[in-house]
Amino acid sequence: MNTALFIALQAQAAAQLEEQTTVERESLFELITKSGWIGIIIVLILIVMFVVAVYLFVERYSAIKRAGKMDNNFINNIRASVQAGNIAGAKALCQSNKSPAARMIEKGIMRIGKPLNDINASIENAGNLELFRLEKNLSTLASIAGAAPMIGFFGTVTGMILAFYKMATAENVTPDVLAGGIYQALITTAFGLFVGIFAFIAYNLLVTNVEKVVYKMEQTSVEFMDLLQEPSNV
Template sequence: MLEIIQSGGWMMVPIIISSILALGITVERFWTLRAGQIAPRDLLARVWGWMKNNQLDSARIKELRASSPLGRVLAAGLINSRHGRQIMKESIEEVASHEIHEMERNLNALGTIAAVAPLMGLLGTVFGMIQVFSEIMTQGTGQANLLAGGISEALITTAAGLIIGIPALVSHRMLQRRVDEIVVFMEQEAIKLVDVLHGDREVADSSEAA
């Protein structure tokens, strides 16, 4: 394996660095973007319980804010609920925007690696082919084994770039899909909270829906 990497030339260095970054981002994001950790499905039901039992005080809101990103979104709405529906929605959207930004952290970098890694591999192959044709110009085509070996080495970078780029692209799409699903769920929960606190929905019905 080391010989293959060395034969790929200096373009293998950025490709290897890209592979390490892609792996690190993928593992970290899959671990962080766990739906149960970001948007627990029973969280809104707990808030309904606090409201019914008159337990929704500053301590509960502080606990809610510290529990999860969805908790911070709901807490922002609860804190501003007395200022009217529009202010409550704006405060939820402001906090939700920040939380979505955090969930999407490093996904652009992963997508960039998925797009650039094959191109770096192709660039390495182009450099390799230039060297091969330079050898043809100086030594002629009599040494077929040498030329075949040079072409094989030139193609190593393309293979390496594809090996990095394809999994990175798949991971990026999967992670982006996970973020989208979490965001939709958070929006639904926030809408339920707004509707209940401003009379458009009954708490009992919302609890059952949650």
């Protein structure tokens, strides 16, 4: 008897929770639709910007993480190959490693035999190209971080204009008369701030990871230039 009662109470609680969730979803949808066509357009724009921001963050985060992975013995293997005169083997080691640092070192290996300044310049040029690849689309993410709140505030201004216009033209001012403009003002602001905050945090996190990869690239290039100046190098 107690078991049956317990099961019935659980079923009732689950039904109430599902009903409450449905009401909350309907309430959010109703708030958006009641905000007027300007508010709906602004919310749709912000949703598109949020989807783009999420895609850019996931794509760049995974790409930067892959770029930062490199064998700890990479430069030691390069040193052994160069000192043994196995330039082809050193190039093969670089090609087997897909990191930006390995591609920089490959450019330097291809210039072995030329003055050190030429080798260093070649590595720097390759590093600048790799940095450009790492920072790809970060400017778009930064633009979303700055533009989303401004678009939301634009909806706020138009919503308040609508609310005051209705207040000035309506014979009987009631909360229902002002609801549409107020809905638009609050919803667009909330959406804009949410998208802007997400994009801002995502951008700064990616920039931090790029700086870590750049440090590894610089460290590897310095070690490579040092080994070329060792007495036993080829």
